[in-house]
Amino acid sequence: MFSDLLSQAFEASHLPLPGRAEGKVRDWYSLPNGQRLIVTTDRLSAFDRILARVPYKGQVLNQLSNWWMAQVADLLPNHLLAEPDPNAVVVQEVEPLMVEVIVRGYITGVTSTALWHRYSLGERDIYGYTFPEGLKKNQQLPQAIITPTTKGGATGHDERLTCAEVVSTGLLNAADWDQVQAAALAFFARGQAVAAKAGLILVDTKYEFGRAPDGRILLIDEIHTPDSSRFWKADSYAARFAAGDEPENFDKEFIRLAYAAKGYRGDGEIPQMPVDLWEAASQRYTTLYTMLTGRTFEPGAYPVEPRLEANLRKAGLL
Numbered sequence: 001m002f003s004d005l006l007s008q009a010f011e012a013s014h015l016p017l018p019g020r021a022e023g024k025v026r027d028w029y030s031l032p033n034g035q036r037l038i039v040t041t042d043r044l045s046a047f048d049r050i051l052a053r054v055p056y057k058g059q060v061l062n063q064l065s066n067w068w069m070a071q072v073a074d075l076l077p078n079h080l081l082a083e084p085d086p087n088a089v090v091v092q093e094v095e096p097l098m099v100e101v102i103v104r105g106y107i108t109g110v111t112s113t114a115l116w117h118r119y120s121l122g123e124r125d126i127y128g129y130t131f132p133e134g135l136k137k138n139q140q141l142p143q144a145i146i147t148p149t150t151k152g153g154a155t156g157h158d159e160r161l162t163c164a165e166v167v168s169t170g171l172l173n174a175a176d177w178d179q180v181q182a183a184a185l186a187f188f189a190r191g192q193a194v195a196a197k198a199g200l201i202l203v204d205t206k207y208e209f210g211r212a213p214d215g216r217i218l219l220i221d222e223i224h225t226p227d228s229s230r231f232w233k234a235d236s237y238a239a240r241f242a243a244g245d246e247p248e249n250f251d252k253e254f255i256r257l258a259y260a261a262k263g264y265r266g267d268g269e270i271p272q273m274p275v276d277l278w279e280a281a282s283q284r285y286t287t288l289y290t291m292l293t294g295r296t297f298e299p300g301a302y303p304v305e306p307r308l309e310a311n312l313r314k315a316g317l318l
Contacts, residue, residue, distance in 0.1 A: 046255035065222040078219040086300035094210030110260040128162030203230035226251035250288035
């Protein structure tokens, strides 16, 4: 079943809407009244050069992020306005802040810019923090830390930005940066608590923020999904860490680890992968959804476009 869906994965390309733009994992369209339609797809980018198909990925990301938005709405307002389809949201149009906020609770990662990679090469002053000697891969940090990065564009991310440089380089003023950091740490603490009740560890995550027309800072994009966060299974973490093994995970790191095992860390020749890798990733994504929400994942049928168009017309958005 999963293999059949690889050829049916949804790509939004025929909706009668203006202003379509395509990203790595979602497409978006301009709507009237300062709104935007965001449609998730089953594209996956574990590294910027990897494009693959993970069945149901778009629906998991969309539905899980919407669920999380409700869990943290008391901490900071978000841009979510409506959910016209399991694959889509209508959001308030905002101006994205040029800083993405990564909160880390553990020292981990397999890419060439990962915190663990830099530490393993002997760096101790990283992102403006001084790390102690003797840390092991996947070890919990004494406290959650923020490692900002510039918002990716044509030139990619600045992965070595420090918190002090966010203000000194003029990316954000001090008051806005203080608000963003406080919100990010509050989101992360809430996320850790919810994950722990589900038998999971929220390892690290990325938050994005935007400025509404009235000047307010809002939470935007996804939150606490298997594409934007790492989640480990709590009851197996201690034994695997002690043995020097990778924790059991339910996120995009599953894909990264598979490629890293073949020597690929984001550059050079991309190795071929079996189709069952994407099937296994899909099962992990849907399992994570169920563990966190307590709901059975019920995917909407493919193709999505006719249903989505009908729902948008019903809502008066077409």
